[in-house]
Amino acid sequence: MLFALVAATCASLALGAVSIPLSEVIDTIFGRQVPEATEKIIEILRLPRTVEAIVVGAALGVAGACLQGALNNPLASPDVIGVTGGAGFGAMLVIVLFPGSIAMLPISALFFGLFAAAMVFIIGFTGRGGGNITRVILGGIAVASLFSAGTAAIMAAYPDRVPNGIYFLVGGLTTSGWDTLETVWPYLAVGFILAAFMIRPLDRLMLGDDVASSLGSRPRLIRFTAALAAAVLASAAASIAGLLAFLGLVIPHLIRLLGGTKSHVFVMPVSALAGAALLTAGDTLARTIAAPEEMPVGPFLVLLGVPLFLWLLRKAA
Amino acid sequence: MAFGRQQIEFDESAPLLDVKGARVEIGNETILESASLTLERGELLAIVGPNGAGKSTFARAFCGLRRPDGGEVRWKGVPLSRLKGRQLARVRAYVPQRAQVPTGVTVEGAVRIGRSTHLKPLQGLTAEDRRVVEDSIARARMQGFEDRDLSTLSGGEMQRVQIAIALAQGAPVLVADEPTAQLDLGATAAVSRMLRELVASGIGVILIVHDLALAAAIADRVVVMSHGRSIATGTPDEVLTSQLITDVWGVEAELVHREGRSALHVEWLDSH
Numbered sequence: 001m002l003f004a005l006v007a008a009t010c011a012s013l014a015l016g017a018v019s020i021p022l023s024e025v026i027d028t029i030f031g032r033q034v035p036e037a038t039e040k041i042i043e044i045l046r047l048p049r050t051v052e053a054i055v056v057g058a059a060l061g062v063a064g065a066c067l068q069g070a071l072n073n074p075l076a077s078p079d080v081i082g083v084t085g086g087a088g089f090g091a092m093l094v095i096v097l098f099p100g101s102i103a104m105l106p107i108s109a110l111f112f113g114l115f116a117a118a119m120v121f122i123i124g125f126t127g128r129g130g131g132n133i134t135r136v137i138l139g140g141i142a143v144a145s146l147f148s149a150g151t152a153a154i155m156a157a158y159p160d161r162v163p164n165g166i167y168f169l170v171g172g173l174t175t176s177g178w179d180t181l182e183t184v185w186p187y188l189a190v191g192f193i194l195a196a197f198m199i200r201p202l203d204r205l206m207l208g209d210d211v212a213s214s215l216g217s218r219p220r221l222i223r224f225t226a227a228l229a230a231a232v233l234a235s236a237a238a239s240i241a242g243l244l245a246f247l248g249l250v251i252p253h254l255i256r257l258l259g260g261t262k263s264h265v266f267v268m269p270v271s272a273l274a275g276a277a278l279l280t281a282g283d284t285l286a287r288t289i290a291a292p293e294e295m296p297v298g299p300f301l302v303l304l305g306v307p308l309f310l311w312l313l314r315k316a317a
Numbered sequence: 318m319a320f321g322r323q324q325i326e327f328d329e330s331a332p333l334l335d336v337k338g339a340r341v342e343i344g345n346e347t348i349l350e351s352a353s354l355t356l357e358r359g360e361l362l363a364i365v366g367p368n369g370a371g372k373s374t375f376a377r378a379f380c381g382l383r384r385p386d387g388g389e390v391r392w393k394g395v396p397l398s399r400l401k402g403r404q405l406a407r408v409r410a411y412v413p414q415r416a417q418v419p420t421g422v423t424v425e426g427a428v429r430i431g432r433s434t435h436l437k438p439l440q441g442l443t444a445e446d447r448r449v450v451e452d453s454i455a456r457a458r459m460q461g462f463e464d465r466d467l468s469t470l471s472g473g474e475m476q477r478v479q480i481a482i483a484l485a486q487g488a489p490v491l492v493a494d495e496p497t498a499q500l501d502l503g504a505t506a507a508v509s510r511m512l513r514e515l516v517a518s519g520i521g522v523i524l525i526v527h528d529l530a531l532a533a534a535i536a537d538r539v540v541v542m543s544h545g546r547s548i549a550t551g552t553p554d555e556v557l558t559s560q561l562i563t564d565v566w567g568v569e570a571e572l573v574h575r576e577g578r579s580a581l582h583v584e585w586l587d588s589h
Contacts, residue, residue: 200433207430208417211482213382215434216406262421 001273005054008280012050013042015288048178052240053280053297055181055188056173057247059237061275062195063230064248065255065268069202070226071133077249078234080140081227084245085147086116087238088169092151095165096158105168106180106239110187112147113235119143121224121231131220136227171244171298173283184236191233195268198226202264244279244298250309251275257312278305325404328394332357333490333521334409335394336379340387341371348374350545351388354523356490361512361522363532365557366542367566372525373414373494375542380411380492392490406434410483412493414525416475418467424478425463428453431485450485456518457481458511473504477511484515491515492523497531509535533557533572534579541565 013025020038027034028042060078067076078084090112094105120143124136155162167174201222204212209219234248252271259266279297282304286297334356341349349371356362364372378385381397390397392408400408410431428450435446442450454460457477462470470478476496483491493512497505513535516522526532532539533553541549541556543565549556554574562570569584 197438200430200436200438203430204433206417206419206422207427207482208413210382210411210413211416211431211479214380214406214409214411214413214483215431215486216402216404218402256421260421261423261426262419263426 001270001277005273005277005280008277008284009050009054012053012280012284013046015284016041016046044177045175048181049173049175049283050280052173052181053283054276056237056241056244057275057277057279058272059188059191059233059275060244060247060279061251061255061271061273062192062268063233063237064250064275065252065264065271066195066198066202066226066230066233067248068252069198069205069264069267070223070230071137072205073133073137074253075249076137078230078238078245079144079249080137081231081234082116082120082140082143082147083113083231083234083238084243085144085151087113087235088243089116089147089151089154091168091238091242092154092165095168096154096161099161099164103179106183109168110184110235110239113238114231116143116147117227117231117235121227125220125224131223133223136223167296168242170296171242171246171301172286172294172296173241173279180240184239187232187236191229191236192272194225194229195233198222198229199264199268202226202268206262206264241279242296242298244301246298246302246305247275247279250305251278254309254312257315325395325399327392327408331391331394333393334379334523335391336388338388339375339378339385339390341374341378341383342386348545349378349385352378352540352542352545352547353388354379354540354547354550356521356523358489358521359516359519360537361516361524361535363536363539363553364523364525364542365527365529365532365539370542371545372542374545375547376411376492376494376523376525380409381405382411403434406486406488408488409490409492410486410488412476412479412483412491412496414494414498416479418470418475420466420468422467423463424454424459424465424467424470424481425450427467427478428481428485431482432487434486449487453481453484456484456511456515458507471504472499473501473507476500476504476508480508480511489519490521490523494525495527496524498527505531529557529562529570529572530574530579530581533574534577 010022014020014022018041024034024038025042028039063078068074087109090108091105094102094108120140123139125131201217204215204217205219205222212219251274252267255267255270255274256262282301283297286300287294332355337353338351339349340351352375354362366372377383379390392400429442432446432450454463457480459477459481497508500508512522536553538551539553539556540547549561557572559571562568571582573580573582
């Protein structure tokens with residue numbers, strides 16, 4: 001998987017509207033003398049985009065693994081805690097209502113993604129019987145519907161401005177330099193660190209709440225912390241690359257099916273690598289296959305991922 | 318995690334567990350009125366009582382799974398309220414009545430998770446931890462099953478894995494809620510022998526049991542519970558008299574118990 005990621009990264013840096021030999025790519029990264037145009041393409045266009053693909057893919061893979069473990073439900077993805085609905089609403093709000101401040105898009109998506117997740121957590125984790133999985137999931141579906149309705153309402157009110165938002169809604173990376181990453185990296189860092197600390201507790205939860213309690217863990221706290229890590233990672237990912245929640249659902253499944261184990265010690269880090277590799281490779285394909293036209297990577301990944309996923313699903317059964 | 322927490326000083330001369338008047342309320346309802354017990358080292362204590370007497374609630378309360386609302390619980394002299402997560406995990410292991418059986422987890426994988434309370438968040442298993450895992454599997458008599466997926470095990474095998482997970486915790490007390498309730502005769506005998514072996518090795522065991530004959534045969538002492546109270550404690554022969562069985566279960570029965578064999582002679586149908 002690490003090899004796949006390295007290969008995808010190299011391809012992502014080398015290929016594009018202009019192909020650059022791998023040796024020049026390496027020379028650029030290590031600061032050696034290369035043609036000025038090459039240096040510009042790599043440093044300003046491709047490197048940020050490749051790094052974005054890697055972190056977004058890893059964030060979604062980890063977010064999915066965290067949520068599926070926390071909710072003990074293989075259908076869990078960032079959709080079920082409202083993040084996708086919230087981030088979509090936040091983005092459309094800026095794109096359609098305030099197109100003049102388009103720079104606010106990542107922040108708005110991040111904010112509303114987290115806001116939606118916070119609503120779900122308040123409904124799902126507080127009060128009597130808080131932490132009940134069904135309650136969290138039902139709360140998530142309700143909140144997601146709420147924000148989807150909000151998004152639909154905005155789109156209905158300004159149908160002429162909708163096309164600008166499509167790219168975000170279907171999910172895709174853009175060549176935007178380092179700006180977005182500079183804003184959201186602390187959220188990604190917090191999310192990844194939280195997720196790393198949840199690896200063992202999620203393994204304990206796998207054996208049931210009582211065994212986890214016997215082992216000194218608090219099941220409700222584990223669920224909350226893991227879901228929080230997922231919410232932060234998925235919101236940050238959405239603010240960079242739009243709605244790619246499908247990756248979060250599918251990656252951990254692929255890893256479990258391929259690896260034959262559910263242990264988070266394996267699933268969590270390998271999901272990060274696989275998510276990064278898949279998104280980097282997918283994005284490279286999406287922007288080279290019809291170059292110089294770029295396709296959004298979201299539908300592209302779905303087209304590639306669904307047949308693979310379905311094939312594995314049948315094979316495992 | 319013990320970061321910055323004060324070290325807990327266990328009193329090695331105190332009983333392993335000492336519970337006085339534990340009380341549990343859920344909502345406005347008192348599920349457990351007042352229950353008490355003590356457990357010494359190398360002792361097997363059985364908690365018996367009719368359905369709904371509060372046995373499981375009692376065990377969950379003193380194990381800290383649902384902390385009691387009243388009374389006093391001390392593990393090796395230290396109040397339960399002072400024991401947090403990992404410290405509690407090192408003093409007692411709890412084996413639930415109905416275990417969750419995930420697919421995609423091997424026997425060894427599950428027992429390693431049982432050992433994880435001894436590790437820092439991102440630390441791997443040490444050679445010592447691996448030895449404990451291996452030893453726990455052996456003590457639970459599950460050698461040869463290490464690579465089997467949990468979902469392929471029988472009820473008796475799964476129960477032994479649960480006990481192996483608990484043993485890997487390395488706690489001096491094992492509390493098991495109805496470990497033999499779902500098992501056939503042979504598997505029940507196998508688990509019972511294994512538990513006695515653990516007791517012989519110095520572990521204190523608390524069992525919640527339905528089967529009075531089984532309790533009489535394997536327990537050193539029994540605690541009888543009724544309507545949320547512990548009403549009698551002592552050796553099986555002292556406590557499980559026909560009079561008590563009639564009072565608590567409302568059935569005419571006589572317990573026959575000698576040399577590790579036991580039977581309950583029950584008057585199933587009214588003879589009058």
